[in-house]
Every structure is written in structure tokens, then in C-alpha cells.
Amino acid sequence: MPSQPHIDLAYIPQHIVQRGNDGQPGFFVEADCQRFANAGLRSVTRPPCGANENWPLSQNSTHARKCTLTPVLRHGDSPVRRTSVRGFVAFTLCVASTHLLAGAPPREVAYLSAAKKIEMRMADGQLTGKMPRRTEPDAKRWLAVLSDARSVLGDAPYGEEDMGALMGVCGKANEIAVRYMLAGAERLKPLVADTAELSRKLRELTQSNSYTYQDELAGLFAFNVACEARAIVPLSARLASFKPEELTPVRREGAMQARTGLFQIISGVILGAGDAKISLDNRLLTLRALADNIRPLASALPETMRSVLAQAALAGREQIDGKLRPTLDEVVDGLTRHSACTGICAL
Structure with missing residues (x-):
């Protein structure tokens, strides 16, 4: 469940909680919990405030853990929370490393x-x-x-x-x-x-x-x-190798969120190409990066998503600077080329 909006206050302790869904265990095994903890704590620089660690069992989830951290370097808790969640999601997809x-x-x-x-x-x-x-x-x-x-x-x-x-x-x-x-x-x-x-x-x-x-x-x-x-390639290959019973709801949800994130990244670059408030050099830089990487990115998206993105690019083509059009055409070409829908794309 998404957390409510909040503002991080420097040096004020905050609770960072990972609970299971619908009363299910929050972690498959104890090692998962420890990995989640380590991912967040590595993002905390201890001096001058340090980190206060507390790992009691949550009342409504068998293996959830609660951690109280003191944000340091005037950051607040968001970097810690993002690092923990990102690191653990990567682990549930079986691609994270410990160090x-x-x-x-x-x-x-x-x-x-x-x-x-x-x-x-x-x-x-x-x-x-x-x-x-x-x-x-x-x-x-x-x-x-x-x-x-x-x-x-x-x-x-x-x-x-x-x-x-x-x-x-x-x-x-x-x-x-x-x-x-x-x-x-x-x-x-x-x-x-x-x-x-x-x-x-x-x-x-x-x-x-x-x-x-x-x-x-x-x-x-x-x-x-x-x-x-x-x-994309290693993640898709790993997902494609799972047996049906190994594709847990957590893995499916994580993969679908990744796919949605890719769609937003591509659409953001396409729409940004027409934003005159951004310098031409900066628009060309991001659009060039998208064109260079569009094939692996597009391979993770189903045909419906690729079609929407290609249509959006074509709709704005005549409104963007002429220097950007050849690069945008490369993006459209990558989106419209046929590719097998496997891995992240197939979920």
C-alpha cells in the first residue's frame, strides 16, 4: 500500500515499515529481512547522528520488521526507504547481490x-x-x-x-x-x-x-x-525461466511496475522533445539516449503500449525542432518493429 505523503525532517527519527500483504509474511525467509535492512542501513552515514536499529515483529504480519532510523546529512528518510525497497525488489527478482x-x-x-x-x-x-x-x-x-x-x-x-x-x-x-x-x-x-x-x-x-x-x-x-x-534482458530472461508456481504475486507486481515505469520514461522523453523551455542540446541528449536504447526498452512493452508511444511521437513530430526529427524517427522505428513478447512484456 502506498504511504501517505509526508515531508522528511532532518535528524527526526522515523519508522520505516515493511509489512506483508493481507496478513501474509512480509519476507519469505529471515535472510530476506536482513537483506532489506542492510540495503537501507548502507544508505545511512552514521556520524553525526547514527542509526537506531529496532526489529520487533509486527502485530499484523508474521515476518514483517520495523526499523527506526535517525536521518543524517540533513536528508530525511526517503533515500533510506527508496534504497531498502529498491534493493529488496531486485532481490525478489533474484538479481540482487549482497555487496x-x-x-x-x-x-x-x-x-x-x-x-x-x-x-x-x-x-x-x-x-x-x-x-x-x-x-x-x-x-x-x-x-x-x-x-x-x-x-x-x-x-x-x-x-x-x-x-x-x-x-x-x-x-x-x-x-x-x-x-x-x-x-x-x-x-x-x-x-x-x-x-x-x-x-x-x-x-x-x-x-x-x-x-x-x-x-x-x-x-x-x-x-x-x-x-x-x-x-531488461537479464530481468526478462530470469522471469521467463520461472516455473508458473514461482511467479509469485510479489514478482508479478514488481515486473508490472517496472513495465509501467519504462512506459513513463519513454513517454516523458518523447513529450520533452517538444518542450521549448528545455534547451535544444538537452532535448537532443535525452532523445539520443532513448534512440540508442529503444530496442531493449521496447522489448519489455506489449504491443498496445508500444503503439500508444509511437502514435504520440508521430503526432508531435512536426511540432518539434527539425534537428530532433531524425532521432525521433529512430525511436518510432524501434517501437514499431515486431519483437517476441517474453519476460517482463508477457506478464
Whole structure:
């Protein structure tokens, strides 16, 4: 069940709860619970506040656990919650690994190092109201690493054994993009009791930030497109290998959510190509990333979804800048080519 909207308060303890659905166990085995915990706790930097861990049994779920964490680095609990859920969902799909950096290639270590540096700068910026900008030498260098999909992800296909590190890198890129999108959200704290107004203001804020920080976000978005594409083949192959009884509701739901997310990513890039408030260079960057990765992305979508996306692209083709049309045509071509519907697509 989705949680109610809330604002994270720095240094204020919050409960992060994972319960089972309809009274079912929240985790298949105890090791699952521990993996879920570790994924979240790894995202917490202990000094200066630390993390208070508490794992009692929940009253309405046999194996659910509750964790009380003290948010640090002026972040609040959202990065912890997202990291826990993302890591555990990857595990239920049987593609997560236990240690992100253990034995990771140097390119992944360099990526996560750059991510850590820019996150620290972002944390400091929450006090001053200043986010890292590409016009600053350090931030420019870090963002260049965080946006370099070819160097970080490479061209070789990913296998199931690589998915833990891949999800960690991709998740980090997404977290940083979200922080740019939500820059200034602390100003909305007085609206916490008015969920309708808070939601409206958050939409306005993210829309405004998408333009303000477009030079920082474009590369991160392009990187995320490449990340999602790298994950499709191993995830689909793994799902296709499951026996019918192994396709649990949790796995099905996770796969369908992933498919919906892919649809939203593709549609967002297509619609963004016609947004004149975004610079031509930034639109071309994200559209180029989509065109380069459209075949694996489209392979995860059923024909109905691909058709809707192709029609949307064609409908806006004449309204976008002529320099973007050849790249958009590549996207349409990738969406309309026939491909077998297996794995994520078939669920």
C-alpha cells in the first residue's frame, strides 16, 4: 500500500515499515529481512547522528520488521526507504547481490565516488539553498562521470550476476536526479497537514526545478535511460525461466511496475522533445539516449503500449525542432518493429 505523503525532517527519527500483504509474511525467509535492512542501513552515514536499529515483529504480519532510523546529512528518510525497497525488489527478482562494491569494477567505484561527493555538496546546499551546478568546476567534473553511460556501463551485455552492482549505480543516478527535482522542498514544511495543497505545490516545484536544473538533469536522465535498457534482458530472461508456481504475486507486481515505469520514461522523453523551455542540446541528449536504447526498452512493452508511444511521437513530430526529427524517427522505428513478447512484456 502506498504511504501517505509526508515531508522528511532532518535528524527526526522515523519508522520505516515493511509489512506483508493481507496478513501474509512480509519476507519469505529471515535472510530476506536482513537483506532489506542492510540495503537501507548502507544508505545511512552514521556520524553525526547514527542509526537506531529496532526489529520487533509486527502485530499484523508474521515476518514483517520495523526499523527506526535517525536521518543524517540533513536528508530525511526517503533515500533510506527508496534504497531498502529498491534493493529488496531486485532481490525478489533474484538479481540482487549482497555487496555493491565488493569486487566491483573500477568504473563503478569511480561512479559511486562521484555520486557521494555530489551528495555531500547537495547536503551542504540544503543549508544555503544552493545546489551543485554544472558551471562549477567540481560539480561539472562529478556530473560528467555520473552522465557517462558508455564509460560506466560499457557495451557488453549484463548477466544476472551483474545486476546488484547495476541496480546500485542506476539507483544512485536516480536519487541524485530526484534531489535536484525536489530542491527547495523544505520550504513546504508548513503545508504538511494539507495534503492536497502540498501535492499541488510539490508538482509546481518539480516542474520548475526540471527547467532550472535542466543542464544537470539532462545527463542524469540520459544515463538512467541507458541503465534501464541494460537491465531488461537479464530481468526478462530470469522471469521467463520461472516455473508458473514461482511467479509469485510479489514478482508479478514488481515486473508490472517496472513495465509501467519504462512506459513513463519513454513517454516523458518523447513529450520533452517538444518542450521549448528545455534547451535544444538537452532535448537532443535525452532523445539520443532513448534512440540508442529503444530496442531493449521496447522489448519489455506489449504491443498496445508500444503503439500508444509511437502514435504520440508521430503526432508531435512536426511540432518539434527539425534537428530532433531524425532521432525521433529512430525511436518510432524501434517501437514499431515486431519483437517476441517474453519476460517482463508477457506478464
